[in-house]
Structures are given as C-alpha cells and as structure tokens.
C-alpha cells in the first residue's frame with residue numbers, strides 16, 4: 359500500500375528546471391533509495407516533499423499523502439506534519455544543533471512544541487529515545503561538541519523518530535561520517551525501521567549504502583528519473599547505462615561495505 363505518491367513533481371529556480379516531472383511512490387514500511395550523482399536533484403526532491411525548498415525554488419505537481427497534496431498544504435498544517443508524519447535527518451547534523459544548548463534542551467524544545475508532557479515525563483522520554491539509538495541516558499546533559507559525529511547523528515535520528523512519523527527522509531545521513539560509523543548508522547536505521555514500521559526515503563550518491571537495506575531504488579540523473587524498480591532488478595539487471603555506471607563506481611570502491619555487524623564493535 360502506498361504511503362506517499364509523487365506525481366509529476368517539478369522544481370525550478372527562476373524558470374530553470376532542476377527536477378523534471380518525476381513520479382514515484384513510497385509504500386508503507388518500505389525503504390526507498392534515491393540515488394544519483396551530485397547535482398542530480400535528490401536533495402531538492404527530498405526538500406520539496408516537506409515544503410523545505412529555498413525561497414527561490416518553486417515546486418509543481420503533486421505529493422499525495424493521506425488525501426492531501428503536500429505541495430499545496432498551508433504552511434501551518436505542513437509544520438504540524440513535520441515531525442509527526444514526516445521527519446528529516448540531514449547530512450549536516452552539526453547544523454541541526456545549537457552549540458550552547460544541551461542535548462536535553464534540544465529534546466525539550468522539540469517536545470514542548472509538539473507534546474504536552476510534564477518536565478519529568480519529557481526527560482524520561484528523551485532518555486529512552488537516546489537509549490533506543492544506542493546512546494547512554496547521560497548524554498542528555500551533554501553539549502553537542504562533547505559528542506562524536508556518529509553520536510550526534512544518532513541524536514538527530516532519535517529526535518526525528520521521537521513522534522513516530524510515518525516517513526523518515528534521510529538525506530545523505532552518513533556522508534559526513536567515517537565508514538564504520540556510517541555502517542552503524544545504516545544498521546541503526548534498519549533496526550529502528552523494523553521496530554517502528556516507518557517508511558524510509560534514503561537519499562544517497564553511493565549505491566553501496568543501498569544494497570543491504572533498500573527495497574526499491576529510484577535512479578536520478580540531471581533532474582529526471584532514468585530508472586526505478588525493485589533493488590534486485592536495478593542492481594542485477596539495470597536497464598539504463600547510467601545505473602550501470604553507478605553500480606560500477608560502487609563496486610570499484612573497495613571500502614568497508616558491507617561489514618557484518620559482529621565485526622563492528624559498538
């Protein structure tokens with residue numbers, strides 16, 4: 359069953375097309391990966407879904423979610439949906455944190471905006487969320503600069519999933535991390551997806567990040583979808599030469615993917 363359906367989505371900057379009439383859907387509980395090289399329009403597509411485009415960008419088309427076209431939703435309603443229905447994790451996790459606020463304060467601000475819980479219930483919920491992403495509850499009192507990149511990205515994921523959204527949009531969440539931390543984040547997302555049943559829209563330029571996790575793959579090039587389908591078909595029998603190029607690039611990079619979980623100490 360489809361959770362979100364994108365129909366002829368286009369994004370333009372001052373009349374110049376960046377994303378060109380793309381259509382794909384995300385099923386309930388499905389992990390859909392959007393792959394393509396830098397500049398192919400992946401992030402712009404992800405941002406368009408939650409009305410997060412820069413002021414000079416214009417989106418057209420339809421993004422159907424539970425009977426609404428997200429592109430046409432009044433901003434107030436869209437703000438309510440962000441976090442509760444669709445949530446984001448970004449590559450630039452550092453930028454999502456205010457340096458002089460503790461991790462606990464970040465949770466607190468978010469909880470106060472969306473929930474009506476007592477102070478102690480908020481703290482308990484936040485600490486449980488930290489534990490759910492493999493962090494110690496004591497991290498609650500730390501400042502962002504006292505955490506590693508991988509730990510901070512885990513906090514971003516805990517925050518993004520706090521309100522149990524239907525869809526997590528993960529825009530290159532591992533790009534700024536070393537390969538072992540990246541692997542751990544991918545494993546974490548996979549296990550959280552199983553626990554919560556959320557769908558994941560995973561944006562990446564690196565097909566190695568896709569092969570263990572995605573159900574379906576959408577390949578973008580210069581703002582267009584050149585191919586989409588089940589992972590086995592795309593990886594095993596790509597139809598488009600560009601997809602083959604991405605596969606070749608991924609297999610020529612002898613990095614530490616895929617590692618087995620037990621080889622990676624926590």
Ligand SMILES: Nc1ncnc2c1ncn2[C@@H]1O[C@H](COP(=O)(O)OP(=O)(O)OP(=O)(O)O)[C@@H](O)[C@H]1O
Nearest residue numbers: 371376395396397398399400401402403412414563
């Ligand atoms: N606000 C903007 N104004 C004008 N052009 C933009 C804007 N944001 C993005 N672009 C352009 O749109 C194109 C697609 O950008 P996008 O960030 O979606 O690429 P991407 O596939 O996510 O690349 P990467 O993997 O490097 O993040 C690029 O050519 C980019 O320069």
